[in-house]
Amino acid sequence: MKTKVLAIDDSRTIRNLLAACLEEAGFEYHSAVDGREGVDLYPDLAPDVVITDINMPNLDGFGVIEELRGDGINSKVPILVLTTESSADLKARARSAGATGWITKPFDDDSLIFALKRVTGAVA
Amino acid sequence: MTGSIMDTFFEECEELLEAMDAGLAAIEEGDQDAETVNAVFRAVHSIKGGAGAFGLDDLVAFAHNFETVFDDVRSNKLQLDEKLVQLLFRASDHLSDLVTCARDGGEVDQAHHDVLISALGEYIDDDEEELVFEPMGVGAAFDPAPLPSLAEAKEATFDIRFHPLKEMFDTGNEPYFLFQALSDLGELTVRLDDSELPGYDAMEDGESYLSWELTLVTSENRSAIEAVFEFVEGLCELSISSEGEEEADADALAALNAAFGLPPVEEESAVALPLEQPVPDAVETPAPVDAVAEVEVTPVPEVESEKVAIKAAGSKKESTKSSGPKPTLRVELDRVDRLINAVGELIINHSMLAQQIANLDVSDTRDVETELEGFKNLARDIQEGVMAIRAQPVKPLFQRMARIVREASAATGKTAKLITIGETTEVDKTVIERLADPLTHILRNAVDHGIESPEARAAAGKEKGGEITLTAAHRSGSVCIEVKDDGAGLNRKKIRQIAIDKGLIPENAELNDSEIDNLLFLPGFSTAKEISNLSGRGVGMDVVKNAVTALGGRVNISSNPGQGSVFSIILPLTLAVMDGMVVSVAGHTMVVPITAIVETMRGNDDMINNLGADGTLLSIRGSFVPICDVAGSLGLRSNTGDEPAGVYLLVETENGDRCALAVDDIHDQRQVVIKSLDGVCGNVPGVSAATILGDGKIAMILDPESIVTASSSAAVFDTDRRMSNAIAS
Numbered sequence: 001m002k003t004k005v006l007a008i009d010d011s012r013t014i015r016n017l018l019a020a021c022l023e024e025a026g027f028e029y030h031s032a033v034d035g036r037e038g039v040d041l042y043p044d045l046a047p048d049v050v051i052t053d054i055n056m057p058n059l060d061g062f063g064v065i066e067e068l069r070g071d072g073i074n075s076k077v078p079i080l081v082l083t084t085e086s087s088a089d090l091k092a093r094a095r096s097a098g099a100t101g102w103i104t105k106p107f108d109d110d111s112l113i114f115a116l117k118r119v120t121g122a123v124a
Numbered sequence: 125m126t127g128s129i130m131d132t133f134f135e136e137c138e139e140l141l142e143a144m145d146a147g148l149a150a151i152e153e154g155d156q157d158a159e160t161v162n163a164v165f166r167a168v169h170s171i172k173g174g175a176g177a178f179g180l181d182d183l184v185a186f187a188h189n190f191e192t193v194f195d196d197v198r199s200n201k202l203q204l205d206e207k208l209v210q211l212l213f214r215a216s217d218h219l220s221d222l223v224t225c226a227r228d229g230g231e232v233d234q235a236h237h238d239v240l241i242s243a244l245g246e247y248i249d250d251d252e253e254e255l256v257f258e259p260m261g262v263g264a265a266f267d268p269a270p271l272p273s274l275a276e277a278k279e280a281t282f283d284i285r286f287h288p289l290k291e292m293f294d295t296g297n298e299p300y301f302l303f304q305a306l307s308d309l310g311e312l313t314v315r316l317d318d319s320e321l322p323g324y325d326a327m328e329d330g331e332s333y334l335s336w337e338l339t340l341v342t343s344e345n346r347s348a349i350e351a352v353f354e355f356v357e358g359l360c361e362l363s364i365s366s367e368g369e370e371e372a373d374a375d376a377l378a379a380l381n382a383a384f385g386l387p388p389v390e391e392e393s394a395v396a397l398p399l400e401q402p403v404p405d406a407v408e409t410p411a412p413v414d415a416v417a418e419v420e421v422t423p424v425p426e427v428e429s430e431k432v433a434i435k436a437a438g439s440k441k442e443s444t445k446s447s448g449p450k451p452t453l454r455v456e457l458d459r460v461d462r463l464i465n466a467v468g469e470l471i472i473n474h475s476m477l478a479q480q481i482a483n484l485d486v487s488d489t490r491d492v493e494t495e496l497e498g499f500k501n502l503a504r505d506i507q508e509g510v511m512a513i514r515a516q517p518v519k520p521l522f523q524r525m526a527r528i529v530r531e532a533s534a535a536t537g538k539t540a541k542l543i544t545i546g547e548t549t550e551v552d553k554t555v556i557e558r559l560a561d562p563l564t565h566i567l568r569n570a571v572d573h574g575i576e577s578p579e580a581r582a583a584a585g586k587e588k589g590g591e592i593t594l595t596a597a598h599r600s601g602s603v604c605i606e607v608k609d610d611g612a613g614l615n616r617k618k619i620r621q622i623a624i625d626k627g628l629i630p631e632n633a634e635l636n637d638s639e640i641d642n643l644l645f646l647p648g649f650s651t652a653k654e655i656s657n658l659s660g661r662g663v664g665m666d667v668v669k670n671a672v673t674a675l676g677g678r679v680n681i682s683s684n685p686g687q688g689s690v691f692s693i694i695l696p697l698t699l700a701v702m703d704g705m706v707v708s709v710a711g712h713t714m715v716v717p718i719t720a721i722v723e724t725m726r727g728n729d730d731m732i733n734n735l736g737a738d739g740t741l742l743s744i745r746g747s748f749v750p751i752c753d754v755a756g757s758l759g760l761r762s763n764t765g766d767e768p769a770g771v772y773l774l775v776e777t778e779n780g781d782r783c784a785l786a787v788d789d790i791h792d793q794r795q796v797v798i799k800s801l802d803g804v805c806g807n808v809p810g811v812s813a814a815t816i817l818g819d820g821k822i823a824m825i826l827d828p829e830s831i832v833t834a835s836s837s838a839a840v841f842d843t844d845r846r847m848s849n850a851i852a853s
Contacts (some may be wrong), residue, residue: 010166013133013174020129055169057162069294078296084173100296101355106176114305118352121301 002028003120006047008038008064009082010056014105018051018082021109027116035059039067047077049120051103054083054090062097069098078119082107133174137223138520140167144216145523152209158198165194171219180226183219186237189244190215202247211243217527279310279343282366287335292359299336305352310342335361457553460513467507468701468797474500475794475818504795507701515550518596518605521560522547525594528564532571539578539589540571540609549596551603555675555695559605562668562679566607566691567592569665574611574689584686586610598697602677602719605693614683616640623649638781641681641689645669676702676717676798676812678829704825706792706817707771710755713823714787715796715815716773720828722782723774724790731772742772742784749774753786757831758810775828783832798825 005027007018015031022029030045032038036058038050050068054061061081068075078100083090091102100119103112147164172187194212196202218240221232284306288299306312317335327333340349346364353362474496481492522544529542551559575581575590582588595606616637623629623643635643643649647666672679677695696702696719704715705724725731725744733741733748741748751772755761772784796815801808812827 011170011173012136013129013170013177016129016132017177055166057166076296078298084169084176095295095359098295105173106179114351115355117308118301118305118355119297121298121304 002026003049003116004028004030004045004047005049005051005116006030006032006038006041006045007051007082008032008035008056008061009051009053010034011053014053014082018112021112025109025113035061035064038064039073042068042073042075049077049116050075050079051082052079054081054094062093065094065097065099080115080119130178133178134223134227136174137171137227140171141216141220141223142520142523143167144219145526146519148209148213148216149523149526151204152213156204161194161198165191165198168194168219171223175226182232183222183226186215186219186222186241189241189248190219193244193247196247208247211240213527213530215240215244217531220527279341280345280366282338282340282342282346282349282364284338284340284349284365285335285361285363286338286353287361288332288356289359289361290330290332292356293330293332295355295359297356297359302352302356303336303338306338306340306349309344309348309352310340313339315339455513460510463510464507464514467503467510470503471507471701471795471797472816472818474503476820477818479818507795511552511697511701512550514553516553516556517548517550518556519544519547521556521563522594522596524560525563525567528567529571529592532568536572537577538571538575540575541589541591542567543591543593544595545593546596549598549603551596551695552697555603558671558675559693559695562671562693563594563605563607565665565668567594570607570609570611570689570691574609574613576612580612584612599694603695603697605695607691608688610688613685613688614641614644614681616683616685619643638682641683644681645679673827673829701795701797702825704794704796704815705773705790706794706796706823707773707787708789708791709758709787710760712760713791713817713821714754715823715825716775716785716787716828717825718793720775721773722776725772725774727770727772727786744774744784749782749784751784751786752832754810754826754831755786755788773828775832777829777832783828785828785831796823796825 003026005018005022007015007022007029008031009015009018010033015033019029019031030041030047032041034056035052038052039059042050050064052061052064059067061083065079065081067073068077068079079098081091081094081099081102082105083094083102084105094102101115103115144164144167147160147167150160151164168187168191172184172191175183175187190212193202193208193215197204197208202208218232218236224230225232286299286302288297303312303314315337317337318333320335321327321333342348346366349364353360356362477499478496481489481496486492526542526544529540532538533540570592571590575592576584576586578588581590591610593606593608595604595608597604597606620629620635620640620643623640623646624631624633626648628643628646628649629635644665645668649666669679672693672695675695677693680692680694681689682692683689696717703718705718705721706713706715708714723744727742731743732751733743735741740751742751770788771790772786774782774784776782796817798813799815800813801811804814808824810827810831811824812830813825814822815825817823
């Protein structure tokens with residue numbers, strides 16, 4: 001069974017980069033173009049791990065984490081925050097909302113896979 | 125792969141830059157609500173994010189400065205005033221240039237770059253800049269697989285003690301996966317310490333009682349191990365100690381701590397890392413219990429209630445799914461063009477089929493013709509559908525023009541504002557691409573020559589700021605783009621004199637206003653006494669005309685002294701197929717675009733009026749129109765003069781004058797596929813392209829405009845004068 005990844009990012013470039021990297025590494029890749037679509041997709045898709053951007057229209061990354069971890073969906077899957085922001089307080093904010101970890105853009109393939117491995121155990 | 129993703133990035137940049145410009149324009153208009161500001165911020169942010177992925181450092185650095193300023197606007201630390209908005213506009217223009225340079229190569233104006241950087245810098249607190257900007261990568265501390273040091277990798281044994289705090293489990297982190305990641309680094313031994321585990325009765329839900337003692341034999345250094353625990357830092361008690369560890373590892377730890385803004389840790393063999401106190405409160409979203417309860421008793425379908433519950437559980441925003449953008453599919457342009465070609469062939473094929481059937485010796489072809497008609501309609505539907513794929517709104521083009529006007533205003537010291545109308549009008553993609561240059565030229569001219577200086581405007585009783593209106597509209601099968609300024613209008617006396625001075629018209633030429641205005645389009649005409657570095661870049665309006673003509677369109681100008689000028693560009697909706705009238709000229713089959721033809725009529729002797737030695741006029745319902753013999757002007761046959769031609773096609777030239785094209789006969793009116801002659805033969809005056817007819821033969825598509833002018837533009841003027849004389853006498 002492939003590990004199912006849901007990537008939420010409003011940048012097509014980033015989505016393509018993620019898709020290229022993840023599919024090559026053997027993950028099953030799904031994507032959403034903003035936070036709202038990501039949260040809406042989540043229940044039926046039931047991904048093994050979520051990667052989300054922070055700055056997005058409709059619903060930002062913090063909103064995504066809050067909704068996924070909230071009572072409605074009550075998700076327990078790992079959520080990785082993908083962000084150019086490397087400042088400590090943004091990480092702290094993401095974590096307190098329930099994020100599992102973060103990947104700082106620009107990411108390279110190895111650090112992305114390494115991060116996924118640490119939260120899902122998936123061996124690519 | 126990376127190449128195509130990079131293409132995507134640049135495509136996306138175009139969209140983001142458009143969104144940014146649109147946002148800034150809205151902000152300038154006074155719309156400064158959070159969503160507008162956010163949209164601009166996101167656009168810059170996304171460009172930066174993508175640029176980072178491809179190592180486009182210049183772009184990243186500039187976008188970062190831009191973004192930092194905008195972030196302060198977003199968080200209300202900075203107020204948007206006129207000066208800042210103008211700076212943001214310039215920064216946006218520059219960002220666009222940087223993107224172009226990154227894509228096509230080339231250098232940006234470094235001085236301009238530095239000026240903008242420092243101007244933006246004035247809005248940025250020093251510490252702010254330091255804090256956020258982390259140029260490339262995540263830093264060596266997090267490198268997943270640090271290379272073994274050159275001095276042959278020595279194995280060391282690390283003893284790791286790990287106790288997760290209960291908060292760690294709220295973040296979705298699992299000890300097992302961490303151990304798995306550790307086991308990749310070397311030989312791992314895991315021992316569970318369950319000594320803290322209380323009796324079953326004393327156990328509390330969600331509390332963390334377990335600890336692990338791990339031994340890792342690895343050639344990796346300490347930072348590799350710490351990287352594994354990066355996400356749970358602060359959410360666990362962790363200690364790592366080693367025996368064979370190199371001293372250098374302590375430096376790595378210092379770097380790690382520095383990255384987190386922590387004080388350097390004293391060098392010791394075991395370092396405990398409960399770095400921050402966890403922040404448990406915010407995790408429990410205070411769901412309004414009563415709201416959820418209410419949902420549960422309301423008899424609504426389950427899915428619905430779940431949605432409501434999600435909303436109650438914390439999100440403030442309404443679902444925007446229904447109002448979201450329509451789903452789209454991105455397709456390579458080549459594929460669409462192949463389809464367009466195929467449709468073109470289909471239309472030709474239809475013509476051929478129709479001709480074959482007509483040639484058949486069958487008495488009753490009515491049924492076949494009905495089906496053929498259906499075929500034709502379907503082909504037309506497909507064609508329109510495919511054209512719609514290539515059609516794009518002119519909005520992005522218009523937005524770029526706003527920049528042109530801004531720059532032109534700044535360069536000339538005038539105030540001009542661009543108003544756009546009909547931005548949603550859709551035009552063929554190629555047309556949009558090729559319109560950019562002529563439009564740019566017209567707009568620069570409008571600011572440079574059209575709009576008066578603020579003082580002159582005030583003197584004329586006008587508002588100090590000029591207005592340029594850019595309009596796009598569909599008009600009876602064509603697209604009409606209009607540039608209207610409220611400036612001084614054309615100085616006809618001056619234009620006429622310049623044309624005479626440059627030998628473009630004879631001194632005694634009698635021209636009406638419209639003809640004078642259109643002198644601007646003659647090659648070699650330039651009204652600027654000294655070439656201004658703005659609009660007069662060594663090219664005249666004839667370049668505009670050529671570009672528009674190349675698109676099968678025409679350009680026209682009209683002007684009112686003191687009130688301004690209007691440039692109209694009329695373009696065909698598509699570049700691939702057109703409705704044409706199939707005519708014969710001296711034994712050749714040719715096609716005349718329907719759009720150019722006002723009226724057709726059979727010729728007879730009564731209609732022909734001789735004028736002088738070689739001029740002929742066609743009399744139509746009491747008015748006279750010069751006759752232009754197509755065969756003669758194409759050099760196919762000498763002009764016989766007073767013999768009436770078979771058919772006259774009344775066409776309207778771009779300046780509104782009429783002319784009668786004399787041809788031998790009309791065969792048909794049909795859709796023809798335009799096949800460019802570029803690269804096949806040179807520019808033939810009077811011929812714009814070719815097509816393939818139903819019998820498989822090639823026919824030239826005529827350009828009535830150039831036939832009329834080529835036949836003898838001076839003679840037409842001349843004829844005009846004599847005509848008016850004749851009428852007067």
